[in-house]
Amino acid sequence: MRQNTTVWITGASSGIGEALAKAYARQGADLILSARRRKELERVKRLCGLTDDRCLVLPLDVAEHGSLPAAVEAAVAWQGHVDVLVNNAGISQRSRAVETSLPVEKRLFDINYFGTVELTRLLLPHFLHRHSGHIVVISSVVGKLGTPIRTSYAASKHALHGYFDSLRAELDGTGISVSIVCPGYIRTQVSVNAVGPDGSRYGKMDVNQEKGMDADVFARKAVKALNKRKPEIWIGGVEVVGIWLSKFAPWLLRRILAKRQGG
Numbered sequence: 001m002r003q004n005t006t007v008w009i010t011g012a013s014s015g016i017g018e019a020l021a022k023a024y025a026r027q028g029a030d031l032i033l034s035a036r037r038r039k040e041l042e043r044v045k046r047l048c049g050l051t052d053d054r055c056l057v058l059p060l061d062v063a064e065h066g067s068l069p070a071a072v073e074a075a076v077a078w079q080g081h082v083d084v085l086v087n088n089a090g091i092s093q094r095s096r097a098v099e100t101s102l103p104v105e106k107r108l109f110d111i112n113y114f115g116t117v118e119l120t121r122l123l124l125p126h127f128l129h130r131h132s133g134h135i136v137v138i139s140s141v142v143g144k145l146g147t148p149i150r151t152s153y154a155a156s157k158h159a160l161h162g163y164f165d166s167l168r169a170e171l172d173g174t175g176i177s178v179s180i181v182c183p184g185y186i187r188t189q190v191s192v193n194a195v196g197p198d199g200s201r202y203g204k205m206d207v208n209q210e211k212g213m214d215a216d217v218f219a220r221k222a223v224k225a226l227n228k229r230k231p232e233i234w235i236g237g238v239e240v241v242g243i244w245l246s247k248f249a250p251w252l253l254r255r256i257l258a259k260r261q262g263g
Contacts, residue, residue, distance in 0.1 A: 001027045001227055006079045008032040010062055010119065011089035013040035015188035016138060019219035020086060021048055025055075027223065032075050032082070034060040035089065062089045062115030063107070072122045081130065084226075085123055087116040088138040092194035093153035094204075099197035105152040107199065112156035117163055124176075131175040136226060137164050141184045141239055145246045147257055153194075168231060177229040181222055182243070184236015185212030213237060 007024045011017040013035035021031055025048035033041045033055065041057045048055065056078045060071050075082055090112045093100070120135055127133030142150055143157030161180060168178035191206040218235055225233045234240045245253040 001029060003028065004030065004079075005083045006030045006032065006081055007084040007086060008034065008058075008075050008082050008123075009086040009088055010034045010060065010116075011138075012044055013037050015190060016183065016186060016215055016218065017086075017088040018044050018047070019215035020088065020222065022216065023219040023223040024084075025050055027227075029084075030054045030079055032056045032058050032078065034058045034071070036061045060089075062119060063110045065110075065114060065118050068115075068119050068122055072119070072126075075123075076126055082123060082126060083132070084134040084136060085120065086136040086138065087120060089115060090138065090156075091153075092150065092190050094149050094191065094194045094202040094206075095197035096149055097151040100152060101198060104195055104197065104199045107195065108152045108156050109159070112153070113159045113163075116160060120164075120167075127176045128174060133176040134226070134229065135164070135167070135176065135178045137178070137180045139180050139182050141182050141234070141236060141242060143180070143182055144234075144243045145253065145257070177231075179226055179230060179233060181226070181233045181235065182240075183218060183222075184234070184239040185209055186215055186218045186236070187212045188215050208239070 007029045009017050009021055009031065012021050012033040021033060021044050025031060031048065031050060033044055035041055036059060038057060038059045045055045045057055058071060058074060091108060093108055116137060137160055139157045139160050142154045143161050146154040164178050164180055171178065185208045187209065191209045192203055194202040196202050213236060221235050222233060234243055242253055
């Protein structure tokens with residue numbers, strides 16, 4: 001990573017976002033940390049060992065789409081440039097399709113899809129003006145295949161792949177890269193913080209999540225691959241095999257997924 005690289009991470013207050021902040025800080029990047037909770041962002045800033053001249057805490061709710069233009073303006077003004085945008089903000093789901101209300105489905109898309117797309121769209125002119133930039137999207141293995149009790153979550157992640165694969169093609173030759181990262185089971189609070197059928201907090205740790213890859217291990221692997229600007233990156237355990245099965249043995253994958261009703 002070159003000197004004076006500014007990396008903006010959304011969803012940076014915990015989990016994968018926090019781990020990515022630490023990994024990028026170790027590589028010498030200046031960080032812009034965004035999420036809803038300022039107190040937690042300040043905690044991550046301290047963990048990264050960064051002073052005010054190297055880290056901007058910029059509270060942001062990506063579901064509040066009207067607030068995004070001002071956030072982009074503030075982010076660019078801080079160091080005069082943003083080099084990498086890591087779209088990590090998101091929320092998961094644990095509910096069957098028949099039970100999931102429309103407001104919950106809309107909330108999942110407002111955060112996971114529309115917030116990510118709009119923030120990227122607003123920052124894109126800055127990248128185009130500089131003929132340089134790296135757009136990173138934290139998707140999921142579920143962005144490549146669907147699993148039970150994650151219908152709308154899977155749909156929102158699949159939508160990200162469609163949008164950003166298309167955007168990558170549009171940006172060919174501009175100096176701007178697009179990378180989609182697909183984590184498998186990473187040991188974070190993502191299932192605990194997931195929404196249930198009525199939008200309330202699920203509040204349980206999935207067994208597979210609890211046994212998943214350490215978030216810091218994931219972040220080191222992710223940043224190493226992102227520095228090479230790989231277009232798509234899969235990181236996890238045996239669950240990543242599901243992506244290969246979806247390509248070469250979809251009938252077998254369907255059988256496996258039909259038996260999985262949770263976790």
